[in-house]
Amino acid sequence: MAKKSTKRSNNNPPEKVFRIGFVSASVFAHEIETDEGPITIRSVSVQKRYKDADEVKYTASFNLAELPQAVRVLQMAQGYVERAEAEIILD
Template structure:
């Protein structure tokens, strides 16, 4: 399939979020045009939520104790993306 154009929006909310403790993996869908018609491809963002004083902040840096949470969130995300992208729609 050849890509024709990509439609992306900075205001695109995640289609699914998996959260383990303070670590989350968010799935974003992006529709692209192909020679066979539009398809959705997915990308994943992994981050950790923490407090800095009264402010809530996010980072993509993890310490050793947080790595199992990040790994599990990514495993759940991988399964979701595989299920979504392996479905074949019949017309």
């Protein structure tokens, strides 16, 4: 199975990153407009960092030994997003 590499963009840097070894989950915040005003929603991207010759690349493919790390960083990201999106600021 071929590995898929993606380039990282600094246009929208992650709000928070959780990393275990070479596996990381990045949380991205996006502000959207609603009838009640702007709200922030978050999305999570999980990836693994690896080197191909001298070039650093990222993939969303994990082998059996890396799956526990992927699950754990996703759990940490889930907790962060739940806390961030559950918080209500009263004016």
